[in-house]
Amino acid sequence: MMAKLIGKRITRNEDPRLLTGQALFVDDVELPGMLHAAFLRSEYAHAKLKGIDLSAALERPGVVAAFTAEDMGDDWAPGPPLVIPPPTIEDVEFYTRTQVPLVKDKVRHAGEPLAIVIADSRYIAEDALDDIVVDLEPLDVVTNIERALEPDSPLVHDDLESNLAAHLVQEKGDYAAIRESADKVIKRRIVIERGIAGAMENRGIVASWDNKQQQLTVWDTTQSPIPIRNGLASMFGLSEHQVRVIAPFVGGGFGPKIMMFYPEEVLLTWSTLKMGKPIKWIEDRRENFYATTQERGQIHDVELALTNDGRILGMRDDFLHDTGAYDPYGLTIPLNTQCHALGPYDIPNFSSDLKVVFTNKTLTTPVRGAGRPQGVFVIERMLDIAAKELGIDRAEIRKRNYLPRDVFPYDNLIIDQAFSSFVIDSGDYLPAMEKALKLIDYEKFTQEEQPKLREEGRRVGIGVVSFIETTGVGPYEGARVTIESSGKVNTATGVGTQGQGHFTTFAQIVAEQLGVDVRDVHLVTGDTAQFHWGTGTFASRGAVVAANAVNAAASIVRGKVLKLASELLDTPEEELELEDGVVRVADIPTQFISLGDLAQRSNPLRGAVEPGTEPGLEATAYFGPKYGATAFGTHAMIVEVDPETMMVEIKRYIVVEDCGTVLNPLIVEGQLHGGVALGIGNSFYEKLVFDDNGQLLNASFADYLIPTAAEIPTIEIAHQVTPSPLNPLGSKGVGEAGAIPVPALFAQAVENALGVDGLEILESPLSPQRLFELFHGEEKDA
Amino acid sequence: MSEAMDITVTVNGEVFQKTIEPRLLLSDFIRHELNLSGTHVGCEHGVCGACTILFDGMPVRSCLMFAVQADGHEIRTVEDLGTMENLHPLQEAFQEAHALQCGFCTSGFLMSILPVLEGTTDLSEEDLKRAMEGNLCRCTGYQHIRDAVQLAAEKMSSGSES
Numbered sequence: 001m002m003a004k005l006i007g008k009r010i011t012r013n014e015d016p017r018l019l020t021g022q023a024l025f026v027d028d029v030e031l032p033g034m035l036h037a038a039f040l041r042s043e044y045a046h047a048k049l050k051g052i053d054l055s056a057a058l059e060r061p062g063v064v065a066a067f068t069a070e071d072m073g074d075d076w077a078p079g080p081p082l083v084i085p086p087p088t089i090e091d092v093e094f095y096t097r098t099q100v101p102l103v104k105d106k107v108r109h110a111g112e113p114l115a116i117v118i119a120d121s122r123y124i125a126e127d128a129l130d131d132i133v134v135d136l137e138p139l140d141v142v143t144n145i146e147r148a149l150e151p152d153s154p155l156v157h158d159d160l161e162s163n164l165a166a167h168l169v170q171e172k173g174d175y176a177a178i179r180e181s182a183d184k185v186i187k188r189r190i191v192i193e194r195g196i197a198g199a200m201e202n203r204g205i206v207a208s209w210d211n212k213q214q215q216l217t218v219w220d221t222t223q224s225p226i227p228i229r230n231g232l233a234s235m236f237g238l239s240e241h242q243v244r245v246i247a248p249f250v251g252g253g254f255g256p257k258i259m260m261f262y263p264e265e266v267l268l269t270w271s272t273l274k275m276g277k278p279i280k281w282i283e284d285r286r287e288n289f290y291a292t293t294q295e296r297g298q299i300h301d302v303e304l305a306l307t308n309d310g311r312i313l314g315m316r317d318d319f320l321h322d323t324g325a326y327d328p329y330g331l332t333i334p335l336n337t338q339c340h341a342l343g344p345y346d347i348p349n350f351s352s353d354l355k356v357v358f359t360n361k362t363l364t365t366p367v368r369g370a371g372r373p374q375g376v377f378v379i380e381r382m383l384d385i386a387a388k389e390l391g392i393d394r395a396e397i398r399k400r401n402y403l404p405r406d407v408f409p410y411d412n413l414i415i416d417q418a419f420s421s422f423v424i425d426s427g428d429y430l431p432a433m434e435k436a437l438k439l440i441d442y443e444k445f446t447q448e449e450q451p452k453l454r455e456e457g458r459r460v461g462i463g464v465v466s467f468i469e470t471t472g473v474g475p476y477e478g479a480r481v482t483i484e485s486s487g488k489v490n491t492a493t494g495v496g497t498q499g500q501g502h503f504t505t506f507a508q509i510v511a512e513q514l515g516v517d518v519r520d521v522h523l524v525t526g527d528t529a530q531f532h533w534g535t536g537t538f539a540s541r542g543a544v545v546a547a548n549a550v551n552a553a554a555s556i557v558r559g560k561v562l563k564l565a566s567e568l569l570d571t572p573e574e575e576l577e578l579e580d581g582v583v584r585v586a587d588i589p590t591q592f593i594s595l596g597d598l599a600q601r602s603n604p605l606r607g608a609v610e611p612g613t614e615p616g617l618e619a620t621a622y623f624g625p626k627y628g629a630t631a632f633g634t635h636a637m638i639v640e641v642d643p644e645t646m647m648v649e650i651k652r653y654i655v656v657e658d659c660g661t662v663l664n665p666l667i668v669e670g671q672l673h674g675g676v677a678l679g680i681g682n683s684f685y686e687k688l689v690f691d692d693n694g695q696l697l698n699a700s701f702a703d704y705l706i707p708t709a710a711e712i713p714t715i716e717i718a719h720q721v722t723p724s725p726l727n728p729l730g731s732k733g734v735g736e737a738g739a740i741p742v743p744a745l746f747a748q749a750v751e752n753a754l755g756v757d758g759l760e761i762l763e764s765p766l767s768p769q770r771l772f773e774l775f776h777g778e779e780k781d782a
Numbered sequence: 783m784s785e786a787m788d789i790t791v792t793v794n795g796e797v798f799q800k801t802i803e804p805r806l807l808l809s810d811f812i813r814h815e816l817n818l819s820g821t822h823v824g825c826e827h828g829v830c831g832a833c834t835i836l837f838d839g840m841p842v843r844s845c846l847m848f849a850v851q852a853d854g855h856e857i858r859t860v861e862d863l864g865t866m867e868n869l870h871p872l873q874e875a876f877q878e879a880h881a882l883q884c885g886f887c888t889s890g891f892l893m894s895i896l897p898v899l900e901g902t903t904d905l906s907e908e909d910l911k912r913a914m915e916g917n918l919c920r921c922t923g924y925q926h927i928r929d930a931v932q933l934a935a936e937k938m939s940s941g942s943e944s
C-alpha cells in the first residue's frame with residue numbers, strides 16, 4: 001500500500017463543526033418536555049444516614065419528583081465492578097466494593113449523592129435541594145492511606161475487617177538475595193498526591209424513555225458508550241436493542257468519563273424509565289471536584305540495589321494505593337504503576353508488595369497516565385539518586401541500564417493491568433536518549449552554561465528522563481466501512497471521541513485504502529445505534545485497536561471494489577488502481593468506473609444477489625491484539641527557579657517520542673503538547689488538598705490551578721519510529737505519553753536547578769510553597 | 783424569586799425580546815433561551831473563559847453576568863463568525879494550526895482573541911500571551927493555539943478581513 005495519506009499532516013474533518021458552534025455536546029440536547037435534575041450531596045465525608053425528608057422540596061412549585069435510595073426499592077444496587085482480577089492470578093486478595101446510586105446506610109465520601117430532585121428547570125431543581133432535610137450522624141473520617149491501615153482506623157466499609165481493598169505481591173528473580181550482594185542499596189520513601197482530570201466539559205447526561213416506542217435513549221459524556229448501553233440494559237431488564245447510548249462530541253475525557261456507571265448515569269436512567277419524561281443533568285464544576293473520579297495518591301517505599309558502576313541488580317517497590325471510598329476499577333492503576341516502575345530498564349530482580357486502601361475520599365480511577373506517571377517517578381527518581389551517590393552522570397546511568405534493542409519482544413515476568421504477562425513488544429531506547437541529549441545540548445549546558453550561570457547566582461537546571469508507555473490494550477474494537485451510492489464512504493466505530501481527532505485519522509486510513517478524498521469519509525463514533533460492538537476510548541488505544549479495525553474493514557471493502565470493478569471493466573485486479581474516487585485501469589485514464597457507480601451496481605434493484613455474496617460495498621471487521629504495544633521516549637527540560645518566589649520557569653522542553661507509525665503528525669503533536677501541559681500541571685500547580693475531615697479545600701478553578709498559556713512553554717518534538725510488530729499499521733498509542741514522564745522530569749530538573757547538597761525531591765506534585773520549605777530545610781507539617 | 787422582567791437584546795445582529803427571571807445567567811440565556819449552544823460553560827465561576835462572548839464589542843464571561851444586564855446591549859457569539867463552508871480567517875487558522883482538540887474551549891478562545899486581532903494584527907509575544915492567558919484549555923497545551931493566533935494575524939492583516 002502506498003502511503004499517500006497515512007503519516008500526513010492533514011487538518012481535521014471535525015473542525016468546521018466545532019469552530020462554528022455547530023457540534024452537539026450533551027448539554028446542547030434539548031427535547032420537548034425535558035425536565036432537569038439536581039443531586040443533593042453529602043457535605044460530610046463519613047456519616048450515618050438516619051433519615052431524609054423530601055416533603056418540603058416536593059411542595060416547591062416546579063418540582064416534579066424527588067427520590068431517595070428507599071424510593072428505588074429493589075432497583076437499588078451497587079454499581080457493577082468493572083475490572084475484577086480473574087481467579088487465575090495467584091494470591092491476590094481483592095474486596096470489591098462499588099459505588100451506590102444513592103446513599104442508603106452511610107456516606108463514604110464528601111459529595112456522595114443522597115437524593116435526586118427533578119424539576120421544570122435546573123434553577124428550581126437546585127433551589128429545592130435546600131428544602132431537603134437530612135439527618136446525618138458524622139463518623140470519624142480517614143483520609144490518609146497509612147492511617148487507614150492502622151488497626152484502630154475508622155472503617156470505610158463496616159463489613160470488612162480493615163480498609164484493605166486489595167493486596168498483591170509480584171516478584172521476579174530473587175530480590176532479597178541480590179540485595180545482599182549489591183555494592184549499593186538505596187532506600188527512599190516517595191509520596192505522590194492526587195489531582196483531577198479537569199476536562200473543560202463537566203459530565204452530563206440526558207436520558208429519555210419513549211414509552212410508545214419502548215426505546216431508551218441516553219446522551220452521555222462517556223468514553224465508552226457500548227459498555228454503558230449493555231450495562232444499563234441489564235440493570236433495568238431491557239433488551240440491548242431497546243437502549244441507545246450516544247456519546248456525542250465530548251469536551252475532553254482524560255479517563256474519568258470511562259464506563260463508570262456513575263450514580264448519575266444510573267439515576268437519570270431509572271428516573272426517566274419511571275416518569276416517561278426526558279431528563280437532563282449537567283454537572284457543575286464544584287460537583288466535578290467531588291463526584292468525578294480522580295487519580296494518583298500513592299506512597300512508595302523503594303529500594304534500588306546496584307553495582308558500583310551503576311548497573312541495577314534489583315528493585316523493591318512496596319506501595320500503598322489510595323482507591324478512595326470504592327474500588328470499581330480494580331487494580332488497573334497500581335498494576336500500571338508496578339509495570340512502569342520497571343521502565344525501559346533491565347531489572348532482573350524485582351519485588352513489589354502492593355496494598356490498595358479504602359479512604360473517605362472520592363474514588364480514584366485512571367486519569368491520563370493511569371498509574372504510569374507514579375511508576376516512572378519512582379524509578380527515575382531512584383536512578384537520579386543512584387547517579388548522584390555513585391558519581392555517575394544522570395544520562396549515563398540510564399544508558400547503562402536500558403534493555404538492548406535485540407531483546408524484544410521482552411517478557412518482564414510480571415502481570416500487567418490486563419492480567420496478562422507484561423511483554424514489551426518492541427523498543428530502541430538508546431537513540432531516543434541520544435537524540436534528546438543532542439537537542440537540548442546536554443553536554444554544553446552542563447559543562448559550560450550551567451557553571452557560568454551558577455556563578456552569576458542563577459538557579460538553572462536540566463533534567464532528562466526515559467519512560468515507556470503500555471498502550472493499545474485489548475480486548476478488541478470493530479468498524480464498519482460502507483461505500484455509499486454517492487461515492488462517499490461511511491465509517492462507523494464504537495469508540496467515543498473526546499478530541500483525539502478520530503474523524504480524521506480513521507478517515508485517512510479509509511481514504512488511503514479506497515482512494516477517496518479524506519473529506520469524503522464520514523465517521524460515526526460513539527452511537528450504539530450505529531455500531532454496537534467494542535469497549536471504548538481509554539488506555540491510549542484508539543490509534544492502535546480501533547484504527548487497525550478500521551484498516552481491516554477498509555481493506556476488505558477494497559477487495560470487494562477491485563473484484564466488482566475487475567468484472568465490469570474486464571481487467572485483472574492487479575491492473576486496477578483506486579484513485580480520486582474511481583477505479584481505473586492503470587495507464588488508461590479513460591477506462592474507469594466511479595466508486596458510487598460500483599456501490600449502486602453492488603446493490604441491484606433487479607436481478608439477484610448471487611449465493612455466497614452480499615449486497616453492497618460494505619465490511620465489518622475487528623481487531624484484537626494479543627497484548628499491548630509499548631511506546632517509549634525521552635523528555636528533557638531546562639528550568640530556572642527564582643529563589644525569592646520559588647516560581648519555576650521552563651526555558652526549554654524537548655520530547656523525543658516513539659509511538660510507532662505516526663498516522664497524523666499534526667494530531668500526534670497536539671496529543672503530546674496536551675499531555676505535557678497536563679504533566680506540568682501535575683508536577684507543580686495541581687494538587688487536591690483534603691483536610692482531615694475529608695473536605696476538599698480547593699474545589700474550584702480559582703483555587704485548583706490548571707496551567708494557562710502563560711505557564712506552558714513551547715514544546716519541541718522529535719519523532720523516532722519503531723513500528724509495533726503486533727498490528728498491521730505498526731501504530732502505538734500516544735494519548736497519555738506526554739503526561740507520563742513530566743513529574744519525574746520536573747523534579748529532577750528543579751532539584752538540579754536548586755543545586756543544594758542533600759536536597760532531594762521525593763514527592764509530587766510540588767508547589768512554590770513546598771519548594772520554599774524544602775529549600776529552607778523546613779519539615780512539611782504532617 | 784422576583785418578578786420576571788422584559789429585556790430587549792441584540793444578538794448577532796438580531797433583536798430578541800424576552801421575558802426572563804432576573805437571576806437567569808447570561809450564559810444560560812444564550813444557550814438555552816436563544817439556543818445558541820456554541821457558547822460553552824466550563825466552570826460557571828468566571829475562571830475558564832469557555833463562556834466568553836462579546837458584549838458591546840468587549841470580551842466578557844457570560845457566566846458572570848445576568849441576562850437582564852444585557853437589556854439594551856449588543857452581543858456577539860461564535861455563531862456570528864464564519865459558517866462551516868466559509869470560515870472566518872480566525873477559525874480557518876484554528877483549523878490549519880490544529881488549535882482545537884475536543885473543541886469545548888474553542889469558542890471562548892475565538893471570542894477572546896477576535897477583538898484583539900480586530901484591534902491590531904501586530905502582536906508582540908507579550909500581547910499574544912495576554913490575549914490567551916484568560917482562557918483554559920486542557921487538551922492542546924496552548925502551543926497550537928498560539929500558532930493559530932499568529933497565523934490568523936497574518937491572514938487578517940493581509941486584508942481578507944477589514
Ligand code: FES
Nearest residue numbers: 824825826831845
Ligand atoms: S464558564 Fe464562564 S468562565 Fe468558566
Ligand code: FES
Nearest residue numbers: 883887919920921
Ligand atoms: S480543545 Fe479541549 S479544552 Fe481546549
